Amino acid sequence: xxxxxxxxxxxxxxxxxxxxxxxxxxxxxxxxxxxxxxxxxxxxxxxxxxxxxxxxxxxxxxxxxxxxxxxxxxxxxxxxxxxxxxxxxxxxxxxxxxxxxxxxxxxxxxxxxxxxxxxxxx
Amino acid sequence: xxxxxxxxxxxxxxxxxxxxxxxxxxxxxxxxxxxxxxxxxxxxxxxxxxxxxxxxxxxxxxxxxxxxxxxxxxxxxxxxxxxxxxxxxxxxxxxxxxxxxxxxxxxxxxxxxxxxxxxxxx
Numbered sequence: 745x746x747x748x749x750x751x752x753x754x755x756x757x758x759x760x761x762x763x764x765x766x767x768x769x770x771x772x773x774x775x776x777x778x779x780x781x782x783x784x785x786x787x788x789x790x791x792x793x794x795x796x797x798x799x800x801x802x803x804x805x806x807x808x809x810x811x812x813x814x815x816x817x818x819x820x821x822x823x824x825x826x827x828x829x830x831x832x833x834x835x836x837x838x839x840x841x842x843x844x845x846x847x848x849x850x851x852x853x854x855x856x857x858x859x860x861x862x863x864x865x866x
Numbered sequence: 867x868x869x870x871x872x873x874x875x876x877x878x879x880x881x882x883x884x885x886x887x888x889x890x891x892x893x894x895x896x897x898x899x900x901x902x903x904x905x906x907x908x909x910x911x912x913x914x915x916x917x918x919x920x921x922x923x924x925x926x927x928x929x930x931x932x933x934x935x936x937x938x939x940x941x942x943x944x945x946x947x948x949x950x951x952x953x954x955x956x957x958x959x960x961x962x963x964x965x966x967x968x969x970x971x972x973x974x975x976x977x978x979x980x981x982x983x984x985x986x987x988x
Contacts, residue, residue, distance in 0.1 A: 779937040781948070786937065813983045815901040815908065818940040818968055826903070826966050826983040840987060844948050844966035846940055861935045861948040865962060865987045 752814040752825050755847060755855060760807040767797055767805075773857045775850065780860040802833040822848045823855075828865075840865040874936040874947050877969060877977060882929040889919055889927075895979045897972065902982040924955040944970045945977075950987075962987040 745753070762769050774780070776789045780796065787796045809829040817824045825845040832838045846859040867875070884891045896902070898911045902918065909918045931951040939946045947967040954960045968981040 779946075781935045781937060784933065784935060786935075811906065811985065813903045813906060813908075813985070815903060815981050815983065818944060818970055818980055822940060824901075824966075824968060824981040824983070826964075826985065828964065828985055828987065842948075842950065842964035842985070842987065844946075844983070846946060846968065848940055858940055859937050859946040861937065861946070861966070863933065863935070863948065863950055863964070865950060865964065 748816065748823055749812070749814050751855075752812060752823050752847075755823075756809060756812060756825070756827060759857075760809065764805055764807060767800055768794075770797055774860075775856050778857055778860070780857075780862075782862045783864065804834050806832045817846050817848065819848060822846060822858075870938065870945055871934070871936045873977075874934060874945050874969075877945075878931065878934060878947070878949060881979075882931070886927055886929060889922055890916075892919055896982075897978045900979055900982070902979075902984075904984045905986065926956055928954045930960075939968050939970065941970060944968060944980075 759773060771790065771794050774790060774793050778793060780787045780793050782796060787793045807829060809827055811828045813826040815824045827843045830838045830840055841862060841864050843862045845857055847855040848858045850856040881895060893912065893916050896912060896915050900915060902909045902915050904918060909915050929951060931949055933950045935948040937946045949965045952960045952962050963984060963986050965984045967979055969977040970980045972978040
């Protein structure tokens, strides 16, 4: 695993772990420059993303990442990620998903999610 | 459809049309700064991407796009695009795929593919 893959894997572990244990805290990965698209609906900036997180209606969710692809992003120290996996909400069936991210330096030594597109795959 | 979606749709039409009619012509969408990942294998720059295109062994391929999500990319006038659809090679069955792109200005009034990640979804 090269350094970019290592950083990406660490980021994804934190991201999905947060989503599974405390979904509202996922907001820490975003800034007002962030854009999230979930099932075709787009949310720009912290307020819209926070409202979307509040609206997610599951009690329990389990994510399993099957594959991860990592490339250098458009700016220095950014990463372009592509994830495929499965998720299960509240004991329902398991669904396949694909999710693509671009993570950028946040100016404070960390990374934030600039782009986030999620789709279930039927 | 907003302007970003319109540009993205036009780009995708050109991209997939080229792939369906003249796969080696796809190289026009890439530069030496480009990264392409296909089924988990990464190819950086024109030489590697050209070799990958040469290695694609189908005689005929048909792409059908089901959904497209578009966001502003990390740089001005860049786009972050997520596509789901299906493809069929020669007389094989249809397969679902997901593909994520980031397209950037090429300095000559057009756009090039900086990031391209493709995966079949089983």
